[in-house]
Amino acid sequence: MPDAGIMNLADWIATTSLSHAIGMRLWAIPTIQSVHIMSLAIVLASAVVVDLRILGLMSSDQSLSAMARRYFPGVWIALIFATISGLLLLIAEPVRSLPTWEFQGKMASLLAVVIITVTFQRTIAARAAEWDAAPALPAVARLAAVVSIALWIVIIFGGRWIAYHAG
Amino acid sequence: MTLSEFLQAIHQSAFATAIREGAMLFPLAESTHVAALAFVFGTVVLVDLRLLGLASRKQSIAKLTNDLLPWTWGAFVIAAITGLSLFSSTPERYFENGYLRLKFLFMFLAGVNMLVFHFITQKNVKDWDTDPVPPMGARVAGGLSILFWACVIFFGRWVGFTL
Numbered sequence: 001m002p003d004a005g006i007m008n009l010a011d012w013i014a015t016t017s018l019s020h021a022i023g024m025r026l027w028a029i030p031t032i033q034s035v036h037i038m039s040l041a042i043v044l045a046s047a048v049v050v051d052l053r054i055l056g057l058m059s060s061d062q063s064l065s066a067m068a069r070r071y072f073p074g075v076w077i078a079l080i081f082a083t084i085s086g087l088l089l090l091i092a093e094p095v096r097s098l099p100t101w102e103f104q105g106k107m108a109s110l111l112a113v114v115i116i117t118v119t120f121q122r123t124i125a126a127r128a129a130e131w132d133a134a135p136a137l138p139a140v141a142r143l144a145a146v147v148s149i150a151l152w153i154v155i156i157f158g159g160r161w162i163a164y165h166a167g
Numbered sequence: 168m169t170l171s172e173f174l175q176a177i178h179q180s181a182f183a184t185a186i187r188e189g190a191m192l193f194p195l196a197e198s199t200h201v202a203a204l205a206f207v208f209g210t211v212v213l214v215d216l217r218l219l220g221l222a223s224r225k226q227s228i229a230k231l232t233n234d235l236l237p238w239t240w241g242a243f244v245i246a247a248i249t250g251l252s253l254f255s256s257t258p259e260r261y262f263e264n265g266y267l268r269l270k271f272l273f274m275f276l277a278g279v280n281m282l283v284f285h286f287i288t289q290k291n292v293k294d295w296d297t298d299p300v301p302p303m304g305a306r307v308a309g310g311l312s313i314l315f316w317a318c319v320i321f322f323g324r325w326v327g328f329t330l
Contacts, residue, residue, distance in 0.1 A: 030328050034321040037201065038208060041320075045209020049235065059234045070223050074213070153202055160198040163327075 006099050013094035022092035032088050039082035040159075044152045046074035047117055051145040054120070054137055064137070065128035072121050079114075100165045106158030113151040116144050174258040183255040196252045203246035204323070208316050210239040218309030220300030227296050228305075257330070266325040273322065277315035284308040 013019055022028045052058035053067045090097055097103045123141075124131060131137060168176075177183055186192045216222035217231050254261045261267055288304040295301050301309075 030324050031321070034317075034324045037205060037320055037324065038317060041205035041207075041209035042212055043209075044202075044205050045213060048206065049210070049213070049238075052238070058238065062230075062234075066225075070226060071213070074222065156202040156205060157198040160201050161194060164194045 003099070007095075010094040010098040013091055013098070016091065019091050019094065022088060029089065029092055032085050032092070036082060036085035036089060039078045039085060040156070042078035043075050043082055044156070046071040046078065047113070048149055048152060050120065051148045054145040055142055056136060063128075063132040065124055065132050068121060068124040072117070075117060096165075097162050100162055102158050102161040102165055106155050106162075109151045109154045109158065113148055113155070116148045116151070120144070120148075170262075171259070174262055177255050177258040180255070182252075183258070186252055187256040193253070193256060196249045200246055200249035200253060203242045203249065204320070206242040207239055207246055208320060210235045210242070211316055212313055215309035215312045218301055218305045218312075220298075220306065224299035228301065229292055229296050260330050261326070264326055264329060266322045266329055270319055270322040270326065273315045273318035277312060277319065280308060280311045280315060284312075 022032070049058060050064075050067055050071050053060070053062070053064055059067060120141075131141075136142075186196060213222070214232055214235055217224070217226065217228060223231055284305070288308055295305070300306070
């Protein structure tokens with residue numbers, strides 16, 4: 001049973017003029033969804049290639065700090081576009097998404113993976129000398145990389161699963 | 168066997184029936200398709216931005232593509248298998264769908280663009296491999312690639328609204 005406060009919020013958003021404006025245009029939702037998928041794709045790819053480097057599965061001959069500097073900025077820039085397009089989709093169809101466990105789980109996973117990514121970005125910069133020369137990274141870093149990849153997959157599944165939410 | 172008989176045979180196969188009638192298989196295949204396609208698009212854009220001279224400018228182009236593209240192809244295979252599985256659930260309807268045809272047209276154009284880049288433009292890559300901004304031919308290839316793949320995603324998303 002969704003929380004009454006969340007249901008009220010969703011109902012209220014549905015009455016706003018922006019929600020109506022998006023909902024009235026047949027092309028709007030597929031177009032915004034496409035922008036959302038493309039932004040999320042760049043976020044995912046940029047984060048996952050660094051995860052793969054941490055796991056020693058990609059570009060092992062390159063320094064981790066160089067990889068992080070190359071790809072992490074793309075995570076944050078694309079995440080801005082994913083957030084804006086995601087907010088528009090939420091405003092367009094609040095009752096369909098906001099109260100569902102799929103959406104809420106997606107947001108919890110996003111928060112978790114953002115924390116992991118920020119921690120990676122800071123730690124890789126702070127320990128560049130040590131980690132760039134290390135043949136293999138500490139187990140905790142490799143575990144966090146696996147969790148990061150898993151969370152990105154959960155985020156995409158959660159987003160798609162909103163469309164199949166029953167109830 | 169005519170085309171419509173062929174599509175009907177796919178429709179009636181045990182595999183297609185399972186995807187069509189199982190509660191979970193279609194959403195699972197579709198989510199996997201989106202995740203795989205997202206990785207394909209994301210890594211392709213990382214390469215394209217390098218070709219446009221907009222990102223990874225300190226990195227050798229050959230090195231960047233050799234690192235990323237094997238993973239891109241792996242994800243593409245997953246996207247193709249899951250995509251065909253979705254198609255098989257109601258093949259007549261997917262086949263008739265104009266948006267899916269447009270999606271395949273742009274995937275074809277993306278493929279041609281890639282082949283032209285790989286076999287013609289990239290021939291003298293040694294001369295500009297480490298240039299921050301590559302020559303015009305490479306930049307055009309990068310720009311067209313982003314455009315074509317964006318169309319693939321856009322028309323693919325429309326399929327879900329028009330079946």
